[in-house]
Amino acid sequence: MRNQLLKISLFFFALLFVNVSVYAQGRGQRMGPPNAEQRAKNLDELAAKLELTAEQKTKVSEVEETLFAEIQKVRKEGDRESMREKMRGLRDNHAAAMKEILSEEQFKKWEEIQKEKRQNRKPRGGKRK
Numbered sequence: 001m002r003n004q005l006l007k008i009s010l011f012f013f014a015l016l017f018v019n020v021s022v023y024a025q026g027r028g029q030r031m032g033p034p035n036a037e038q039r040a041k042n043l044d045e046l047a048a049k050l051e052l053t054a055e056q057k058t059k060v061s062e063v064e065e066t067l068f069a070e071i072q073k074v075r076k077e078g079d080r081e082s083m084r085e086k087m088r089g090l091r092d093n094h095a096a097a098m099k100e101i102l103s104e105e106q107f108k109k110w111e112e113i114q115k116e117k118r119q120n121r122k123p124r125g126g127k128r129k
Helices: 002-027 034-052 056-079 080-101 104-120
Strands: none
Touching: 002 056, 034 056, 056 080, 080 104
16 A cells, blocks of 8 residues: 555656646747847748848848847846847847838838837846836
């Protein structure tokens, strides 16, 4: 009887452990910055949504890669308050560069896509003012 109870207890602990492990791995699957493959996929999706020409797609790719590199640099600096200001500046510069590349209609559509992305982002931890 005692041996059987021990086996059942071990089985349930093993089941619990597997369940917690699977749950933890499934949460937040995209951690960290997007890799080159993900960025290329995002660019292709954006190009399709905005109906970009080949020339526009090349220019947008350059702008996006420059933005990505700048964001990586700012994230390494550490100070949260200055990082927030720098990110805001990067976002403004990014929008200005996109406005130069895109037609008026494409730019409006791009702004809508950006707004939708911001709304779909999960809230991050920590207290915000």
